[in-house]
Amino acid sequence: MRILLLAGAFNSLTQRAHAELADRGHHLGVELVTRGTPLATLVPRHAPDLIVAPMLTTAVPREVWSAWPCLIVHPGPLGDRGPSSVDWAVHLGAERWGVTVLQANDAMDAGDIWATAECPVPAVGKSDLYRNEIADAAIEALLTAVARFASGTHRPEPQHTLPATRLLGRPRPPLRQADRRIDWAADPTETVLRTLRAADSRPGVRDELLGGTWFLHGGHPEDTLTGRPGELLATRHGALCRATVDGAVWIPELRPARAPGEPATVKLPATLALGDRLLPLPEAPAPLEAGDGPCTWTDIRYHEDGPAGFLRFAFPGGAMSTDHCRRLLAAYRYACTRPTTVLVLGGQRDFFSNGIHLNVIEAAADPAAESWANINAIDDLVHAVLTTTDRLVIAALGGNAAAGGAMLALAADEVWCRSAAVLNPHYRLMGLHGSEYWTYTLPRRVGPEAAGHLTARALPVTAARGQRLGLVDRILDCTAQEFGDHTGRLARRLAAAPGIQPRIAAKKERRESDEARRPLAAYRADELARMRRTFFDPDAPYHALRRAFVRKEPPPGTPAHLNAGAAHAGGTAQVSP
Template sequence: MPPARSLAELPPIPEDVRKWRILLLVSAANSLTQRVMTYLSDLGCEKVSTELALSDESMISAVLAHSPHVVLCPFLTKKVPDVIWENVLTLIVHPGPPGDAGPAAIDWAIMGDRGFDADAATALPALQAPSDRSKPIGERQRTHWGITVLQADHTMDGGPVWAWDQFPLNDVAYTTKSSLYQGPVTNATLRSVTVALSRIQQEYAKLNDPTHRGARVGVKVDPTWALQCVSYSQPFMGGPLNERPQIKPGQRRPDLTLHTAADVARIINCGDSQPGGTLKTAKSFMFAYDAHIHLRASDIPSELIQAAGHEDFDANPAGRAIATRDGAVLFKTADCGHGNACSYGCGVAVWFTHGRLPKANAAAALSAKVSMADALVAAGEASRLDGVPEWPIHDFQEVPGTWQQVFVRTIPAGEGLVQLVYWDFYNGAFSTTGCEHLLAALHWATDPARGNVKVLALMGGQYFSNGVALNIIESAEHPGRETWANINAIDDVVEFIAGDLSAQPRSEFLAGTPSLTERGITTVACVRGNAAAGGVALAAACDVVVSAGTVVLNPAYRAMGLHGSEFHLYSYVERCGRSVATHLVKDMLPLSAVRARELGLVDVVIGGRDIASQQAEVQIVDFVRSLAAAPATAFGTSEFASAPWTLPVTGWGGAPSHTQSLVARLCDNKRRRYALETHIPLVHYRHEELSQMLLDSFHPIRSQRYHTRRIKFVRKVKAEGTPTRYVNHRMIITPDEEESPRFDDAPAWVRGEEWSWVGLQTPASMATSQSLLIDFAAPLTPLASTRNQDSASSGSEPSNDIRTDAGSNVASPAVVEDGSRRVASARSLSLSRSPPSRPLLRASSTSPSSPTSPRSRRAPSASTPLVRLAAARTHCSRPSATVAPCLSSSRVCSARARAAT
């Protein structure tokens, strides 16, 4: 078999494709949608627009407005209206290889379906039965899975194949649907979409009139494209393919008395995220999520077993709860029959971290996902936890073979140690208790008792972090108070990481404790999974941010009706400059890792845009190890880029010592920076942010907005329209509420009084620190949109390390001496290149009645673009007007119409 081709090894997308109007029709702006959006933007596709498929009418209207060369549907759960695919070539991304169909393709694959039984009615019971893990993996499940990019037609997922790809399928007992979807499925989608668009362009180029819409729809597909995948040029290697129906909740229900832990995990995790697996209750059933296998009974403390009145583990009946940990519940499962030395990964028990009650009726909204312990109580199953002890945490060292919400790996590097801190918070949500647990682990990992720790690396998990836990907040008795507790808990984590000096005021929990900076410990954010809101700010607060090339970052909180905290007023502005930082939180658009590096939010990108997660972890750990062992002379090199606060300051005495390490140099620079008289204590930023979060949690108007949006998000209320930040195809739109400066108004509020709402005195810093806030009403210059040709290939390639102005609240010289090298500070570097995309600026102070305003209402003449657009729409065989991004600073008009060429 030939070696697999990566995205970077594929031919670049043709220049013509970058000029195309591409419309994304999606059911939601989920992780796959955002990966496609950011990928196309980074490649230079300037005319990409997105429409939520809320109705046939909205989809048809979007196509008429954008007149796309191609409609692309990376995540669509409903059929495309006939009138669209009959007139515009429409690509559907199906999460299965060619020949596999149905709405639950991935679910069946993770359940262990090998495809040999064509009858789903008889195949499913076999998958629900206990499996024999002593058999080779190829006899228990498929060895490969894939995705297909096909052309929509009158069939459902059965049209001509433009491209497809496949990938090895790991052990399904240790694979969740979300990890498969966000990893191999998404990576294969990018490769297949790249090839499909290139092939379409080649076919369009053969037409006598490439602008003829009917001719474009009718281009022929080479039948061999359905036979050979993109990566290997091989047919599908995972077994027979067929159509499978949706799996019902009752068919995702393991029996803890019959199934091994591996079988329970396989059945539960095939429905991970949505809809979830199920457990039987006395009244009905409940949904269960996030199952983790516990391999060995010997790892369970004897006192936990004896607490239930049994001498040993075997005496406990299968199905009984053994222990709880941070709200998760450990259940004993059926014996596999392989003996105590089972080497097949069957496990002896299973952890469930979260649960949810089913809807009361079909019209009801979804309930919130909460910890499994709380879910059992809510389901009337509290008796199952009677006498069940909490499994206490004595230390955070990794214990392979069980589930640990947070654990630490220690590796030697140079003259010191690196502490790798991993966490596994479900869906990346940092609850109050989860943050407290993580903070305890960070204290433990950096305690002098661990040794000479030099680098603290935040490794995260499948997600790096998505900020506060909205589901837990929603289920709380008082969501406002839980929001306040949650944001303070995650702020504690970030403040610990930021490491301000003890000479400056800090939060009480750090009083009298030397900071990481003083102790010479460098912090590294290792972003291996997607991050959003407070999770991005958590990473940005670290001295070095290294990201896998597959990551998507969503720095904004605004769409949820939150100002956000986590010291982003400091880290975003320091890293990116005030103008770009304002764009990050105001524009609410996702960023690829490469784009985030160009803006200064990320320092180093590891691997290509389709690097496998295991490979990314290995390479990131290698980077951290190299960082810890590097000499001081490596400072300022492109290999070891770092945050602006690690730059040297004026007056520092000459070249670094030959014996000094890079880590020591970074911390020394940071100490000197923090010691400047002009340095604003970081806790002042925290107070300003928390002041705004108090308004979001308790102010009668702002809190109502946040609570309403959170309820809709948690309970999956159908969206009312496409967020205007995604829309490039409408001529005139009404900006969403969050795009208005008035969104931040708090009528009748008196600055400082908000602290009394939670029984606290107004911090003294509030008297002088209001300037730290980002002014959402201030005019902004659109971000640069010049494309570097080197970044136009399909892969992920090196880019220059970019910084922007450091804002007005820093004290840093323009250029300072660093031995024989001259190091440019953040202030002296400018944004020199960025991928082509429409300007991120939304707000406008232009008066609607101004003659220069796009909102001006004038009767259109026959020569105006508006009239030409309407005329073009009447001819189905010709493309209608091109809708290109508006380069005006106004957001009222989202696009300019011009005649098609």
């Protein structure tokens, strides 16, 4: 079918819907929608058989939904209505939630029901939940609804005829800052965490801190440090520890409140955002290996299970600053000193990595210099992975990976993906050529022609298509919560396999052969020469694209590559291996 996607942004769920529907042979168009988008004019140009809205914050006009069937993906269970559904799920501590696919009509979220799906709500942040359990349920319900529509025989159920016993949700108002307010003198840690997690990515929790107004983003429990409620206790790798009435929480990121008439502010590691406002606090290190000690948050952990080592990391939004890359490289080097035969690199769930940290770069006194430092730091990490020849390295992607983060995964010997992961192995939407040795790893994986297609078309790729292309070696069909256990079992089995040492020896020979053919230093030098020209050219599109991205500025229209279709299917330049 010809399916038109309407979305407020090409976000994680829209990307996954696009990739999943494309995998099933549908012909897709995309329109990114703001309040002023002339949909009545734009939609006829696509001549769709069906319109799907995976993520839409504005109403579809009557002249559109009355002329074309339009399915809305609502991230709430049957009967739920309102714009803050996932926020409420986390804020209320719900154990289960759901997604409803309904037909657009005059009333928001009140149309006939095409499909529903339920999901659990683990103790994670809203954005993590949205990208994983909610997205899994959304794709399940959406694919069911599309199949039902294609059958031509299914009739959706009017909501007003459904019995109350089937309505698991109810209409809810927007979750406002007044509802999110933290009372540091009275709220227990559990309440504070739910409040922070219900706003972790956007909009954050508005609060007063050190004489300023800030939005707090993200929250993790602390089991040891305590103090006067509301007091700042310590820092750790850019995060702040703040006391509650019965413990403390770690807050990774802050965003200053926006002054009237000023541009949108940028979310940053908390200590970086506070700058000189922050009085000296103790830096409270966390052990790389947790052992049996108290539970405390850190963004990098290492543990072993027999001959398998596991280096887990989780950075907000998947962005990796210069500091993140250097600390992860130090942890990786430590892991390589351990007597293991398999090393798993990756998080338990959610983002693997999205490459360099554009927010930190944007906030730097010299964004060009910080861009250069960041790209060199991630290149150093990738180089360490590529030159590890005494064990097998597995990149375990419980969630999405993009740009340099996708290329970091490709540096490993094998890439294992949760079936729901989406890959974006390209850079051009940020006006960059890219580095991370991608001109070596990507053609080696998929061939020069396919590498050219992937980087030029700049469209999301499902794990299943990634496996067909050669980007992915193993797909794990499991929930986000199960991914860590599944990778653990597979890694232990691989490490104990009788053929592991011959594989390691063969890997070493291949690396030596490749190095003799063309040194890794040559790939890096060529890539970085192009990146340096871009970073230090104030007129390069990268700078404007970066600013628009980090400040969440809507594009002036739908980017052309989303509707280029077959125009990019042939004739793209090949990448020389």
